Amino acid sequence: MSTEAVVSAIKDSAKTRSPLRITGRSTWLDAGRPVRANNTLSLRDDSGVVSYVPGDLTLTVRAGTPLSEIERVTREHDQWLPLDPYGSNEGTIGATIATASAGPLASGFGLPRDLLLGLEFVNGRGDVVRGGGKVVKNVAGFDLSRLLTGSWGTLGVITEVTLRLYARPKADRTILVRLKGSAKESTAFLRAFLGAPLNPYSVELLSASASKALGLGSSKVCLIRFGGNAAAVDAQLRAVSSVAKPEEVDATVWGMLRNLESGAEGVIRISGSPASFREVAATMLSDEYPWISEYINPMRGILRLVLRATDDAAASEESVLGIDPAGEPDEHIIFEKLPAEAWQEIPGAVSDSLSQGIKRAYDPHNILNPGILGD
Secondary structure (H helix, E strand, C coil): CCHHHHHHHHHHHHHHCCCEEEECCCCCCCCCCCCCCCEEEECCCCCCEEEEEHHHCEEEEECCCEHHHHHHHHHCCCEECCCCCCCCCCCEHHHHHHHCCCCCCHHHHCCHHHHEEEEEEEECCCCEEEEECCCCCCCCCCCHHHHHCCCCCCCEEEEEEEEECEECCCEEEEEEEECCCCHHHHHHHHHHHHHCCCCCCEEEEECHHHHHHCCCCCCCEEEEEEEECHHHHHHHHHHHHCCCCCEEECCHHHHHHHCCCCCCCEEEEEECCHHHHHHHHHHHCCCCCCCEEEEEECCCCEEEEEECCCCCHHHHHHHHHCCCCCCCCCCEEEEEECCHHHHHHCCCCCCCHHHHHHHHHHCCCCCECCCCCCC
16 A cells, blocks of 8 residues: 555545545454444555654654554564554554544643654545645644644544654553542542643553553552653652652553453543542442442543443443433543444534534545544
8 A cells, every 4th residue: 555546446436435434453443333334444564664764763664553563563672652542553543633542641742643743644535635745844834734633533534643752761661549538538639649740751640440451559659650761760750759659560561451442342531620520530430330330640640431331231331321322511521432232322523613624624425434523
């Protein structure tokens, strides 16, 4: 697969008005709404490094390049791409950007759009478009890269991306703090921890069910990752020890957490202001529903609900549909994955006139992933 092949496939589909299902390595096809397309355009074979300038901390790769390959290439130069979306490392960078998927490292390094310097894509007319650049400093203007990030392939097929890298930390350590006390005690710990002059890479609060699934015990825990030079990491660990009793755990737990959603019936993301989440996070980690695993990022104000199949399927579906998509005024709810029948109850994400106008401008024949965002 090449950019020219993508152009040809899109032009052929535009002529016959035949919709296309855009995929990377097909590791997350059950996310989003069902796509109204019989034909698939896969980028899995469009992989490889186009340009790598370690001195500039920039890397350009084809969209079908798996995250594991980027990890391997950058490690050789003691660098890394701090992007750890939920799911397998075999997922592609193109799909990660297209879905704006982020994981625990977003606390310390930002979202995919913050690590993306530029990209190439093919729109629904078959035109090749470039946005951004290949250096860290770019001129200001309309940011096509950010427009495509999170568009789920509905505006164009991403074929190439340029990424910002970071130096790999000399020390990288993970600890957990068990939240065995009352919600009030857990909130007091969070308030003290988040108010301290610390700079963690990642912070996640895990419900008892999530903790148990990861082999961390049967209590709620706070999972924390520190990185940098050894002296700085040691100092931060001592600071945590002054407000709690941390336990060091193997860093592989982060990969296990990212894969916790594999095979889930549903995944729901709820976001709000970090300040409000910090005050109620401990209370939100409820054990009321045993088929739900919860984890909260208090630094970003993100709650993820992972629903598993149970004998009480009706109750499980009721718990999903009982969440108001509009949320509270300070909340935003995204349904990432649901049973096919449940989508009928959820309003579309692109029903406003502005989103529809952008869609028509970039994909006038509506052939790119139609229906995946509720259009």
